[in-house]
Amino acid sequence: MNFLTISLMAILVTGVIAPSLQYSNADVLPPNHQVDIGISTEDVVCDSGLYKVIRAANSSIACVKAKNVLKLIANGWATTVDKEPIDEEVLNTIINRKSIDLAQINILETVALKTQTGTAASGKSVSNYDVIFEICAYTPIYAPDVNVASDSETKHYELANLIDADSCVISVTKIKATDPTSIKIILLNKGDISEKVVMLQNELDSLKEQLTTIRSSLKVTDPDSQKQGVKIAELRKQINDKREQLHRTLFAIHLPSTAKDKIGEMTFSGNVIEGNSASVLSVLNATQTPGLYDAIFEVCAGSTTIKLPVIKVTSDKQSQTIKMGDKISANSCQMTSVKIEANDKSTISVTPAGNADSSNKASDLEVRINSLQASMIQEKQTLKSLIHNPDRPENFVELVDTHVIKIIELRNQLILAKAEFSKIMYQTYN
Incomplete structure (x- = not known):
């Protein structure tokens, strides 16, 4: 198999050129990561618009673009998970599914920090910004996945909590930019999950x-x-x-x-x-x-x-x-x-x-998750009051940055605790 064939196969699998792979799994972990953390091949969950197959070359699991499944199997790149014929009705449902409008994102405040981080190719100085934004959901969103981009940097991260339908949540991020108006935030979730x-x-x-x-x-x-x-x-x-x-x-x-x-x-x-x-x-x-x-x-x-x-x-x-x-x-x-x-x-x-060990771990994690969520709510409420206060204190920027750092730290801890809790629950019922 020559380089051109390999390249064409890569595009068939992902639907895009290789550098975009980091955003191909907006709702769930990539299949190889799921296997690494203990989920069996049969139980791997595929992201929106993807279909589960086995790579013929190494018998590993893969989630590929649904529209390319038949081509990949015909070319010998993949086989079905259970060796049974493709269910074309299921496949066509995935292919023809329309995307769902999940939420609206509003940037509430963009705060420039005093430190500069360098100079862009255009000659403009690059600064650090704290960005406070809200996500207002039209439908429940599990593991909201956000892409934040500016003229200098792109970030991709997961929020710690679900967003209920017809509700809004505040979130924060840090990002570099030469022009703060270039900062854009989009939701990567497609809705299937x-x-x-x-x-x-x-x-x-x-x-x-x-x-x-x-x-x-x-x-x-x-x-x-x-x-x-x-x-x-x-x-x-x-x-x-x-x-x-x-x-x-x-x-x-x-x-x-x-x-x-x-x-x-x-x-x-x-x-x-x-x-x-x-x-x-x-x-x-x-x-x-x-x-x-x-x-x-x-x-x-x-x-x-x-x-x-x-x-x-x-x-x-x-x-x-x-x-x-x-x-x-x-x-x-x-x-x-x-x-x-x-x-x-x-x-x-x-x-x-x-089952005492798993029971005790689950109970301890549940207490930790509740504590982290309570701290997160308190920090967000304080930050919201701060940015909506018309009489801003002299150290407004420093206060905002302190709360943003704390919220990001709590978010990371919360995601890790929830991941461990889910692992225990999955292993118990598997």
Whole structure:
């Protein structure tokens, strides 16, 4: 394969010449980075307008322009992930999808700092600027990705938090320029990923509502409890699968999400909750399958919330590990059921599976994220008041710069904490 062929293949894959690759993944991490941080090849998430394939040369994962997929496969550069024929209906949907107008960006203040950094080729002096701007979203935007450019510099970074629909957030950046009017800010997100996250979250919420309804009506003595137990097991599996999809996507875009459920302060068997516990409530014969049982059990948290609860159900014949959900709140219980084989149904028991390390890390990260977010909100409010104050103090520039530096530092810390939180959540449900 000669240099010209290689160059043409590179353009087919990206749709652009190589230097523009740094902006080809505005919503999610590049596929090789996702693999590096532990996401399997099958689970890699592709950015807007891209289709997942395998490079034939080295069997690595790649996200390529959807319009070029058929050419790349025909030329032998790529194969499909599962070796199955391309789903042309899905491919055409990606190709023909129109971009979404996500937000409006307004520059609120451009503050020149006293220091100069040099001279441009035009002979004009290059200065440092603090730029304060707001992003007003028309639709929810996860991991807002911003490109800031001037006549002297270009920057590309991710905001730490999602932006809710019909709301505005303030953000800041530092940039060099000879002419401050040359500073422009654009949003790189195309909208596909945000739509996917909203869809997954809505589907998860719907499943959780169904599970809450069935759990609230479940009674151990009810003759229909066996059918309800089977339905609970089915819903729990669907919920965990949906959670895995959601947290994998959130992990890839460095933005976690938590779901919060709360149940009563008594066990389902009517006892006062005393510390962490797991117990079998009932064991029923499974329909038409000798030796298979539906075990209904409860898991309770004492004075401390259990994050990422995992329990083990065992019998004299089988052992299963069950992922209960995001958490069990302090002084509350969750009830669910599982099918398990046993020679003697009295041997069926339930115990915690020892997920303490992940649980503790997730709890610590959640506290840190909340603290960083609170500090970020306070800094932004102070900065907003400062720039909107008509009676500006003499040290206005120094004050603005102090807050900008602090907000950037908090933003970087917040993104790292959220990435680690998402990694734990994804690995738990994977």
